Amino acid sequence: METLERILTEHAFFEGLEPEYLKIVTGCASNVRFAPGAYIFREGEEANQFYLLRQGKVAIEIFAPQSPPIIVDTVEKDEILGWSWLVSPYHWRFDARAVEMTRAIALDGKCLREKCEANPGLGYALLKRLVQLIDQRLQATRLQLLDVYANRT
């Protein structure tokens, strides 16, 4: 059986992370599972966790009054879900809903935040990784906003 430590060690997001930091991260990790349709978090709630998806698909949605939610992105196996746990005021900006049966490793963001405050080296190592992720999502969002396939005539 794969241990949490081994899964995290082999994951691209944690690639190159110092073993001592990885041990701290592993101490904040647990396995979770979400049924199809289940909300993993909702906009406005406290963001005290983030997730490394191991199976399934999650829709990141924005609530729209009197109409169905709008899906802005989907994340799948091996991707990271959520960075609001590291950005003040630590509240989710979107809803996240499991589209399929989803298994993930949940990382206790609140616990990691405290450890990052106490250990700036760990904080910087995690922040570097998250900023890369945020940059990728920002680029994708810009392209999405350009609506390049629209009929312009």
Next chain:
Amino acid sequence: MQTVPEEPAVAGPQTDVMVPAAYRVESVVRETKDTFTLGMKPEDGGARTGFAPGQFSMLYVFGVGELPISISGDPEEPGRLVYTVRSVGPATKALVSSKPGDAVGVRGPFGTSWPLEAARGRDVLIVAGGIGLAPLRPVIYHVLRHRDDYVRLIVLYGARSPGDRLFRKELEAWNRLPDTHVLSTVDYGGATWRGRVGVVTTLFRYVRLHPDRTVAMICGPEIMMRYVIGELENNRGVPASNIYLSMERNMKCAVGFCGHCQFGPHFICKDGPVFPYDRLRNLMGQHEL
């Protein structure tokens, strides 16, 4: 009296290329709310229907106008040409409103083709956005017909919404084939959509490329292609010499006479539409072009 010999009739491109051949619409298939695939046969049965994947024709809708349309059918299906057309203006609207039996003028095929020879023995990576899948479909047909000549076939396809996806049944069927990976996504998913949402570049998260043995062929809006090239070159390590793209400009004569489609030193109609990226690298970032 000395007679001046008559000039032999020239049947080459200098005289013929501007004269459309008469074709009849044979079939019309609705792909999306505004995009249709038309099958056409030469009226006399004798006109040329051969083409290389990536080439385009000039389709003349009598009394309305002429427009360049990429060929989207199987290059090895004889006697028939297939075009996928999106209704965006008067000529395309008239074209997609055609009924079986209607006459259409066809010039061509014109232009350069996708690098199927250079891709032999390698992975073929197709990245298409919107109607950009149409000029790449002949490549997919070719690779599937000559499966042993290529390694993996990877198709990354982005569309605006679930209803805007082209060739849906074929995409599903291709994905079931061995060594063939088809991933699609939409920019905007409805509430009932269970597939991926995100731009086409996000699909790179789900494929592992072997940069040196990958030949990438890209077609879609130019901004999308710039993002895709950035992903391939900067994040995936695919060399510029292995990246090809199909460009679009205002093509009129299709043979490099009129200059409407000039792009720097190139005429898209004659030197393209398919280019190796390393020939365009210095032009694509120029605002004036």
